[in-house]
Structure formats: structure tokens, C-alpha cells
Amino acid sequence: xxxxxxxxxxxxxxxxxxxxxxxxxxxxxxxxxxxxxxxxxxxxxxxxxxxxxxxxxxxxxxxxxxxxxxxxxxxxxxxxxxxxxxxxxxxxxxxxxxxxxxxxxxxxxxxxxxxxxxxxxxxxxxxxxxxxxxxxxxxxxxxxxxxxxxxxxxxxxxxxxxxxxxxxxxxxxxxxxxxxxxxxxxxxxxxxxxxxxxxxxxxxxxxxxxxxxxxxxxxxxxxxxxxxxxxxxxxxxxxxxxxxxxxxxxxxxxxxxxxxxxxxxxxxxxxxxxxxxxxxxxxxxxxxxxxxxxxxxxxxxxxxxxxxxxxxxxxxxxxxxxxxxxxxxxxxxxxxx
Ligand code: PEP
Ligand code: MN
Numbered sequence: 022x023x024x025x026x027x028x029x030x031x032x033x034x035x036x037x038x039x040x041x042x043x044x045x046x047x048x049x050x051x052x053x054x055x056x057x058x059x060x061x062x063x064x065x066x067x068x069x070x071x072x073x074x075x076x077x078x079x080x081x082x083x084x085x086x087x088x089x090x091x092x093x094x095x096x097x098x099x100x101x102x103x104x105x106x107x108x109x110x111x112x113x114x115x116x117x118x119x120x121x122x123x124x125x126x127x128x129x130x131x132x133x134x135x136x137x138x139x140x141x142x143x144x145x146x147x148x149x150x151x152x153x154x155x156x157x158x159x160x161x162x163x164x165x166x167x168x169x170x171x172x173x174x175x176x177x178x179x180x181x182x183x184x185x186x187x188x189x190x191x192x193x194x195x196x197x198x199x200x201x202x203x204x205x206x207x208x209x210x211x212x213x214x215x216x217x218x219x220x221x222x223x224x225x226x227x228x229x230x231x232x233x234x235x236x237x238x239x240x241x242x243x244x245x246x247x248x249x250x251x252x253x254x255x256x257x258x259x260x261x262x263x264x265x266x267x268x269x270x271x272x273x274x275x276x277x278x279x280x281x282x283x284x285x286x287x288x289x290x291x292x293x294x295x296x297x298x299x300x301x302x303x304x305x306x307x308x309x310x311x312x313x314x315x316x317x318x319x320x321x322x323x324x325x326x327x328x329x330x331x332x333x334x335x336x337x338x339x340x341x342x343x344x345x346x347x348x349x350x351x352x353x354x355x356x357x358x
Contacts, residue, residue: 022066023085023098026058030080035060038080048247050092052099061087061098063247091239091283093246094253099284105224105252107200108182110145112224112254113286117351117358118315120146120184120201120226120288121340124330125153125161126168129175135322135337136175142341143348143358146201147172147181148317152188153329154207161328166195173198184226184317190217199223206231206258206293209241219248226317228256228290231269235278242285255279255287256317259294268296268333271304273311280312287312292319292333301335302343309350318343 026035039049039060047064062069071084087097104113112118121144126132136147151168153161164171169185176183182200187193190213196202201224208214209230218225225245229238242253257276259269271294279287289308291301305316321327321334335343351358 022069022071023059023061023087023092024074024078025082025085026060026080027082028057030058034080038078050098054099054101056101057082059098061092063092089239089282091236091243093251094239094242094283094285096282096284101284103251103284103286105254105286107146107224108180110182111357112288113314115356116314117309117347117354117356118146118288119144119318119344119347119358120148120315121318121320122148123150123321123327124292124319124334125150125163125328126171126185127164127328129171131322132171133175133178135320136179136181138322138337139320139340140179140181142337142344144181144320144340144344147175147179147183148185148203148319149175149183150186150329152186152192154186154188154205155329163329169195169199176200187214187218190214193217193221196221196223201226201254204228204241206233209233209238212244215241215244216248219245219250221250224252224254225250226254226256226288228258229260229272229275232261235275235282238275238279239283242283253285254314255283255285256290257287257294257313258290258317267294267300269294271295271307273307276308276311276313286314288315288317289313290317292317292330292335296333298324298333298335298339301333302339302346305343305347306350309347309354 050061102114121139126149153163184201186203203226262270291304319334324331324334
């Protein structure tokens with residue numbers, strides 16, 4: 022149940038209203054928008070006479086029953102788009118943010134070199150995995166803590182904020198200087214990890230699970246948000262289907278569905294979606310056209326020699342050309358890149 026508060030109501034009065042319900046055992050989400058403040062009650066609201074509350078309260082404009090489970094991530098309680106600030110970049114409506122870098126950090130020189138190149142092509146965030154979730158235990162597992170140090174070195178050299186994947190709760194202390202914490206597709210429903218990362222004071226990039234529905238993705242965002250973290254970026258990265266021509270099937274409808282249902286920024290990862298380099302630019306353009314707020318793209322200076330996901334990585338020149346093309350289209354849409 023959500024109560025929309027009248028304009029110009031004092032903070033203290035809203036707090037009194039909220040406490041009244043919290044004293045009865047309800048949890049609350051108070052969402053301050055530019056137009057109005059909304060108070061959302063979580064718990065068994067069947068026991069509340071909504072009309073009575075609206076009639077007897079001086080500060081409530083109207084009440085609404087919220088049927089969806091994702092109250093913090095959904096638009097009903099929070100109609101305005103959320104824009105997330107990170108390292109001088111805004112992510113969300115009106116912008117188009119490209120995050121780029123190798124699948125995995127392979128060495129200090131490698132990551133610093135690629136960081137400099139993607140920055141000069143216009144990427145605003147550097148990606149690179151230090152802890153890698155690999156299908157085979159015999160594949161390169163990432164450089165771990167050392168990889169994180171190299172990534173931080175590349176951040177210092179270039180000034181680019183970094184996004185990198187966390188695989189379990191014990192890694193939290195290592196992520197102090199990381200700008201955006203990535204939760205990978207394989208961990209989208211690791212609820213203990215979601216609760217822990219929900220308590221971190223930094224933006225989270227939440228990737229859709231390989232076989233997860235859009236609603237399940239939103240519920241995972243809800244785990245992060247109900248644990249205290251409101252800075253969640255959703256990522257569509259392709260899902261499992263019967264198709265074998267591509268690594269996964271990019272679900273562009275998910276971008277539309279997520280933007281309709283949620284106020285959170287939505288980005289697309291065309292690299293993991295397709296698994297093939299030649300698909301990345303067309304799918305990146307499609308993501309922009311369908312309303313995504315940005316992209317996560319794998320870029321390597323020598324894809325043939327990459328330790329992970331070389332076949333889907335753009336080389337530096339291909340990435341630069343794609344960025345030039347995207348810049349024109351983003352301008353045409355009156356968005357900032
Ligand atoms: C990645 O982005 O490095 C990655 C492992 O992607 P996903 O979790 O989507 O498979
Ligand atoms: Mn990868």
C-alpha cells in the first residue's frame with residue numbers, strides 16, 4: 022500500500038505518519054520524488070483500512086494498493102527515473118553510458134593499456150573481471166585480489182571509475198575502492214550475496230540470470246534495495262533459449278519491460294548476449310534504439326590472445342568505430358554520452 026503525501030508537508034509530519042505504521046510492525050519505504058513524496062508500507066496491509074487513513078490524515082493526498090512485489094524497484098511507488106552518479110558520470114534517463122574493457126584483468130599493463138584506449142574512445146566506466154565465474158574449473162579463474170589491484174591502478178592512471186564482479190560475501194572488504202559492484206548472471210539469485218551487497222554504500226550492476234524472468238530480476242533488485250542500497254543498475258545480457266547460433270538470445274523486450282516497470286537504469290551487454298564479435302555493434306545500436314541507458318561491452322587489445330571471451334571481444338579499433346557511430350545516434354536522441 023502506498024500513500025502519496027500532499028505537497029509542502031513538513032518532514033516531521035511525514036516522519037510521524039511513518040512511525041505510526043512502523044509501531045504497528047510495518048516496514049516502510051519513503052520515496053522523495055521531485056513532484057511528491059510517497060510512503061510505501063510493507064507487510065500484511067490487508068489489515069489497514071486505506072480509505073479511513075486517507076480521510077483522517079491531514080497530510081495524505083491519496084492511497085493506492087500496490088500489487089507488484091517489487092515495491093522499491095517498481096515505478097508505482099517511485100515514478101521518476103533514478104539517475105545514478107558515479108565518478109563524475111550520470112547513469113540513467115537522458116544519458117547513454119558505455120562501460121567497456123576486457124572480460125578479465127590479465128595483467129597491469131594489459132588493463133592500463135585497454136583502459137586508456139576505451140577512455141579515449143569515450144567509455145565512461147572501465148570493466149574487467151578479477152574474480153571470474155567460469156563454467157569449467159580448468160579455465161582461467163581470474164587474477165583475484167591481484168587483478169583488483171591492477172584494476173585500481175588503471176583507475177588511478179585514467180581516472181575512469183571501475184565496475185568488477187563480486188562472487189561471494191567474503192570479498193566485500195576488497196571492494197572498498199571499486200566504484201560499481203557487479204553481480205553476475207550466475208549469482209543473480211544468490212540471496213545472501215544480494216543482502217550483503219545491499220549493505221554496501223556503492224552502486225551495483227545487477228545482471229539478469231541465464232534463465233531468469235524479468236520479474237525475478239526485479240525481485241533480486243528488491244533484495245538489494247530492501248537491504249538499503251537504492252543505487253541499482255539492471256543489465257540485460259541475453260538468456261538461454263533453444264537457439265544455438267548465438268551464445269545467448271538478447272531479450273530486447275526486457276529493456277522495454279524493465280523501463281516500464283522500474284525507475285532503475287537499464288543497460289545492455291551485447292557481448293555476452295551474442296558471444297560473437299560481429300554481433301556486438303548491431304546489437305549495441307538496437308539497445309540504444311529500444312531505450313537502454315547504456316552498454317557493457319567487452320574490449321581487448323588482442324582478442325585472439327584473450328584469456329577469456331576473446332571471440333566476443335571487440336578490438337580497440339572496432340570499439341572506437343562503434344563509439345563514433347553511437348555518438349551520432351545518441352546526439353540524435355538528445356541524450357548525453
Ligand atoms: C561478465 O560480465 O564478466 C560476466 C561474467 O557476465 P555474465 O555474469 O553476464 O555471464
Ligand atoms: Mn566475459
